[in-house]
Amino acid sequence: MSLALVATSHSPLLHHVELAPDVSAELENAFEQARTFVREFDPDIVVNFGPDHYNGFFYRLMPPFCIGYSAESIGDYGSQAGRLDVPEELARELAEYVLDKGIDLAVSLDMQVDHGAVQPMEILYGDITAKPLVPVFLNSVAPPFTPLSRVRLLGEAIGRFLATRDEKVLLIASGGLSHDPPVPRLATATPDQRSMLLGDGGPLSPDARAARQQRVIDAAREFAAGTATIQDLAPEWDKELLRILASGDLSPLDAWTPEEMTRTAGNSSHEVRTWIAAYAALGAAGPYAVQYSYYRPIRELIAGFGLTTALPA
Numbered sequence: 001m002s003l004a005l006v007a008t009s010h011s012p013l014l015h016h017v018e019l020a021p022d023v024s025a026e027l028e029n030a031f032e033q034a035r036t037f038v039r040e041f042d043p044d045i046v047v048n049f050g051p052d053h054y055n056g057f058f059y060r061l062m063p064p065f066c067i068g069y070s071a072e073s074i075g076d077y078g079s080q081a082g083r084l085d086v087p088e089e090l091a092r093e094l095a096e097y098v099l100d101k102g103i104d105l106a107v108s109l110d111m112q113v114d115h116g117a118v119q120p121m122e123i124l125y126g127d128i129t130a131k132p133l134v135p136v137f138l139n140s141v142a143p144p145f146t147p148l149s150r151v152r153l154l155g156e157a158i159g160r161f162l163a164t165r166d167e168k169v170l171l172i173a174s175g176g177l178s179h180d181p182p183v184p185r186l187a188t189a190t191p192d193q194r195s196m197l198l199g200d201g202g203p204l205s206p207d208a209r210a211a212r213q214q215r216v217i218d219a220a221r222e223f224a225a226g227t228a229t230i231q232d233l234a235p236e237w238d239k240e241l242l243r244i245l246a247s248g249d250l251s252p253l254d255a256w257t258p259e260e261m262t263r264t265a266g267n268s269s270h271e272v273r274t275w276i277a278a279y280a281a282l283g284a285a286g287p288y289a290v291q292y293s294y295y296r297p298i299r300e301l302i303a304g305f306g307l308t309t310a311l312p313a
């Protein structure tokens with residue numbers, strides 16, 4: 001077994017807003033560093049830690065964690081749609097191992113995933129089917145949230161399972177860091193939004209999806225112009241998180257409560273759960289070292305945007 005990690009923020013706004021040329025060039029350089037990293041590592045498989053934004057997981061039944069034995073990308077915001085290449089036997093063995101270690105999780109025989117799960121594969125490979133991939137969903141937008149200690153334990157169990165395998169495994173984490181895009185929320189939902197959050201009514205109509213996406217694109221433009229009402233990014237919180245992840249000792253994160261995360265870093269800051277799980281998986285196999293680290297708060301993307309790569313030390 002050998003492991004490598006790429007953790008990156010995602011933003012569906014990447015292809016829907018204009019960035020200043022210097023920011024765009026800097027971000028493209030970060031993506032290129034990550035592409036070179038994965039090319040050199042040349043993984044056999046990917047274990048992909050991703051959130052969802054009420055496209056595959058709804059309040060009718062919202063698990064904290066879920067492993068997909070089979071999965072399909074819905075193609076929101078123009079992301080690549082279609083089935084992922086999920087190695088079913090490996091996904092099942094992983095789920096059984098993690099459950100056996102006392103970490104409760106759901107499994108899905110037909111997981112629906114959105115931009116939050118697939119954007120890193122698009123950035124790294126230009127194709128979401130470029131590698132066999134086991135999707136690991138972590139609820140990151142729908143309160144109530146499981147404590148970060150459980151996220152760490154999930155990651156550690158996955159890392160221990162991977163240590164029993166012969167394959168070269170790329171751990172991908174997708175999401176965060178601080179951010180508060182206008183994803184509908186149960187606490188403030190209109191009756192129609194509540195029905196959508198429950199998953200009633202099936203997939204959104206093309207018009208409803210276009211309206212939902214346009215609302216986020218408009219919010220991003222207003223946020224960049226300084227006129228949006230969404231919560232500001234929290235660069236100091238982001239940098240502290242990156243520091244803890246790079247330190248190799250994730251235990252200080254156990255004291256971060258979901259309420260405090262939301263208050264300080266926004267409703268979608270919980271997407272950093274994917275980073276914590278992926279880093280915990282890498283750490284379960286031994287000490288690691290961050291190879292590359294990029295960070296910039298990018299209001300046009302509504303994201304404290306981070307990208308790191310890491311390898312066993």
Ligand SMILES: O=C(O)/C=C/c1cccc(O)c1O
Nearest residue numbers: 010011053181216301302303
């Ligand atoms: O509209 C959505 O479903 C999500 C939008 C979004 C915007 C910015 C950063 C993110 O991580 C997002 O998921």
Ligand SMILES: [Fe+2]
Nearest residue numbers: 116175268271
């Ligand atoms: Fe997201």
